[in-house]
Amino acid sequence: MKPIETTPLLDVKELDVSFRTEYGLRTVVPQLSFSLGAGERLAIVGESGSGKSVTGLALLGLLPRATTVLGGQVAFEGRELLALPEAAMRTVRGRRIGMIFQEPMSALDPVFTIGEQIAEGVRQHFQISPKAARERAVEMLDQVGIPLPRQRANEYPHQLSGGMRQRAMIAVALACEPRLLIADEPTTALDVTVQAQILELITALSARNGTAILFISHNLGAVADVCDRMLTMYAGQIVEDASMEDVLQRPRHPYTSGLLRSLPRFSPRKAALPSIPGRVPQPDEMPRGCRFEPRCGHARPECQSPQALLHAADHLAVRCARHSELQLPGSVQ
Numbered sequence: 001m002k003p004i005e006t007t008p009l010l011d012v013k014e015l016d017v018s019f020r021t022e023y024g025l026r027t028v029v030p031q032l033s034f035s036l037g038a039g040e041r042l043a044i045v046g047e048s049g050s051g052k053s054v055t056g057l058a059l060l061g062l063l064p065r066a067t068t069v070l071g072g073q074v075a076f077e078g079r080e081l082l083a084l085p086e087a088a089m090r091t092v093r094g095r096r097i098g099m100i101f102q103e104p105m106s107a108l109d110p111v112f113t114i115g116e117q118i119a120e121g122v123r124q125h126f127q128i129s130p131k132a133a134r135e136r137a138v139e140m141l142d143q144v145g146i147p148l149p150r151q152r153a154n155e156y157p158h159q160l161s162g163g164m165r166q167r168a169m170i171a172v173a174l175a176c177e178p179r180l181l182i183a184d185e186p187t188t189a190l191d192v193t194v195q196a197q198i199l200e201l202i203t204a205l206s207a208r209n210g211t212a213i214l215f216i217s218h219n220l221g222a223v224a225d226v227c228d229r230m231l232t233m234y235a236g237q238i239v240e241d242a243s244m245e246d247v248l249q250r251p252r253h254p255y256t257s258g259l260l261r262s263l264p265r266f267s268p269r270k271a272a273l274p275s276i277p278g279r280v281p282q283p284d285e286m287p288r289g290c291r292f293e294p295r296c297g298h299a300r301p302e303c304q305s306p307q308a309l310l311h312a313a314d315h316l317a318v319r320c321a322r323h324s325e326l327q328l329p330g331s332v333q
Contacts, residue, residue: 055233060092098181103188105165122137141171144171146168166194239318252312254328307321
């Protein structure tokens, strides 16, 4: 019997992400901590500006080093990533951790064929011939469901549809069989049918290969279809951490509840669509207490103090002083 892994595959402790600006250092993600087990599918959700994509890029060292200051610890397979020099980090990217970027038309190089771009990563990490790498590229295109994979391998990104480009991005990310896949808004700008196909593909490949997924999205419907657990992120902080089943039935943080109730599929028919007033604050506008307090309909004087990440009865954690007394609606009533 295969032993059960108890050590997290990815263990993030007090990650700080700050940017140098003309006004000084601005921290956009302060002291972020979470872990991800082998084969687990974890979502990070929140509005634009919550720090989701910045977190994903920081984990892989893809933020510009000249303007970014990182702190804390990011351990992957027991190896500290933030301390690695760039040359060592290149052995992790693609091989151990793959990434699907938001916009494939920007992420794929327009002057190389799809097959060349998949084969490049394979040759970077494995000592194989160009012909073998080429065959691996064709194999991956076939695995992600692209018809006529040998023909498509000779085509350029602009010759593929949006759905095919996204599948090609998945092929690039999974060609070296990484243990962790970071999927940053993988269904952005795709129509509903193609979105469903992409989500089904990611889930199937994860289950088949035992690949852990860090799924970054503001699409809670997609998250519910793919993930086992969800982190809600607001203004750079995790405000809730729970299994998908628990958070859909009974969210503990008002922000998570607001996100769920704003989805059309979870709202009563012919009723006004609920929304969260206001916007995510800028890094230099953060409230001193709870960061969601100015937008929260449940705020009390105690919310004007900083909120700690607390344990909740059926949740791993929640950042709300009133979580035990509030009865917040979820998507399942």
